[in-house]
Amino acid sequence: MEELDLQEVKKAVSGDRQAFDRVITAYKRTVASVCLKYMRNNEEACDMAQEVFCKAYEKIGSFKFDSKLSTWLYRVAVNMCINRLDALKRRKYYETDSISADESCDKAAVDVADSREGQDVLAEKNQLRECVMEAMENFEPAERSVVILRDIEGIDYDEISRILKIPLGSVKSKLSRAREKLKQKLVRKMGEKNEL
Amino acid sequence: MSCKKVNGLINSLIEGNISAAEEAEIKAHVKTCQKCGAEYKAALALKNVFSDMKEEPKLPADFNLKVWDRIGAASSPSLADRILGYIRKPVFIAPAGVLVAAVIFGLFVMNPGVVQDKKAELASAEPAVKTAEKQEITKIKKAVTYIAQKQSEDEKQIVSAEPVKEDIIKEESKDILKVNQFAAVNSAADEKIPQPLKGNNEKASAAPVIAAADKSIVVTPTPAEIEVKNNVINGVKGERLVIKYRLDNEGQVEIRIYDRTGRPVVHFYEKKPAGVYEFIWEGKDDSGSLLASGIYTVYIKTPLVEKKIKSAVIR
Incomplete structure (x- = not known):
């Protein structure tokens, strides 16, 4: 990701609407x-x-x-997303909230059974993906954020530490713990499938 | 290769920083170790899932416009907002606190005169008439005490010398004369004293009447504005709270008694002529039922005074 020119950022900070429009264009994706x-x-x-x-x-x-504008925007985005999800969870409007991870996996398994031969690989991938995502929803916000920012977005550890405002060591330990949980979840699911 | 080392390498596999040689070692190990094999498969699956999740969002072409729509017609932040934002920074909070503390310290600790001035101001807010009235009452009380003292001394002399009482009255001391002069001068004030306080009116039982040498001058002390007797009462035993109050002129008397929750249990409103009266409470509410034990607040308001008195009811 290319950083916006510092002068542009300064203009945006001082209230220049056109400069802020360029900030939007640069970082919206x-x-x-x-x-x-x-x-x-x-x-x-x-x-x-x-x-x-x-x-x-x-x-x-x-x-x-004191940080890059992208780091600051990441922080705003992460905090707002966590707050939104918490609010949705509280209101029980979040559609997957009522479906537990296991139920979701069972649902995916039915879909797999119904699918035609040749689509099995795709269905299995979806099933595993759904399991991982559901498991991540039960993570504490910082753990979930670390996985998203490191393993999915590919942001380096130092940057994650600055975005989440937590020490580098905590980032690593949280990530290791989260990966282990996800791995064990998949081990169990894949073991169950082999038994069938 | 040990399972522990393989497990470490499997974790590195998810991270993506593993060499081909290390991966070959893992593959060789998992052929013989079922547990590590399951872990290896799960790690590969997890890596694939993360890879699949790296999808890009599909943004609408008018994304920027929608953002500006949301921001609305709001212009750039005003100068006042910016100044406020700047002041709210933590760097400024501590100095601001110190400044406020210094001002308070300077005003009230280093210059206590300010506080005393305020107190004096508040005290002087009391109606001037009331102050004058109090002074008058104090003077009269002093005079009466002095006369009583002198009379008792004179009586002792009478017992010893057996003179005629009237003579003694004629030979009154200069001090008594002085008091009488004072009473004469203040006869206007005396006239203000309500009629029930004078003579043998029963209502004025608390006011001793002392006649000086000149019988036409009657020095009558006024009772305190409010007297409370027995504010711990046992209603069952018939004990009573007595509040004695005085009215200089005809006026409205309001007495309310509240329980601890602030609920009024007794109401008394009456317009009364000038005089001294007693309000008696036997620990009962308006309906005549005995009240529970506890602390009650008696609120009394007359044209002269407004006061709250605590009373305890025990059973």
């Missing part, structure tokens, strides 16, 4: 990508990304230039 990993729905992710830029416009005056 990055921000929407992170939102998509959290929201798991393209439409909601776009909606969330727009809200992130609204918030950023409102708060950009407090940007202190």
Whole structure:
């Protein structure tokens, strides 16, 4: 991801609307990508990304230039997504909330059974993906964020540490713990499938 | 290769930083170790899942416009907002706190006169009439005490010398004369004293009447504005709270008694002529039922005074 020119950022911080429009153009894909990993729905992710830029416009005056603008935008996006998901969970509007990870996997298994031969590989991939995503929903916010930012978005550890404002060691330990949980989940699921 | 080492390499596999030689070692190990084999398969699956999840969002062409729509017609943040935002920074909070503390310290600790001035101001807010009235009452009380003292001394002399009482009255001391002069001068004030306080009116039982040498001058002390007797009462035993109050002129008297929850249990409103009266409470509410044990607040308001008194009811 290319960083915006510092002069442009300064203009945006000082309230220049055109400069802020260039900020939107430069970072909208990055921000929407992170939102998509959290929201798991393209439409909601776009909606969330727009809200992130609204918030950023409102708060950009407090940007202190002690990190990259992208780091700051990531932080805003991550915090807003976590808050939105928490709110949705509380209101029980989140459609997958009522379906546990195991139920979801069973549902996927039925889909696999119904699928035609040749689509088995794709169905299995979907099944595993669904299992991983459902498991991640039960992670604490920092653990989930570490997995999304490192293993899916591919952001380096130092940057993640700055985005989440947690020590580098904590980033690594949280990531290791989260990966182990996910791996064990897949070991169990794949073991069950082999037994069938 | 040990299972522990293979497990470490499997974790590195998810991260993506593993060499081909190391992967070959893992593959060789998992052929003989079923547990590590399952872990290896799961790690590969997890890596694939993460890879699949790296999908790109499909953004609408008018994304920027939608953002600006949401921001609305709001212009760039105003200068006032920016100044406020700047002041709210933590760097400024501590100095601001110190400044406020310094101002308070300077005003009230280093210059206590300010506080005293305020107190004096508040005290002077009391109605001037009331202050004058109090001074008058104090003077009269002093005079009465002095006369009583002198009379008792004179009575002792009477017992010893057996003179005629009237003579003694004629030979009154200069001090008594002085008091009488004072009473004469203040006769206007005396006239203000309500009629029930004078003479043999029963209502004025608390006011001792002392006649000086000149019988036309009657120095009558006024009772305190409110007297409370027995504010711990046992209603069952018939004990009573007595509040004695005075009215200089005709006026409205309001007495309410509240329980600890603030609920009024007794109401008394009455317009009364000038005089001294007693309000008696036997620990009963308006309906005449005995109240539970506890602390009650008696609120009394007359044209002269407004006061709250605590009373305890025990059973």
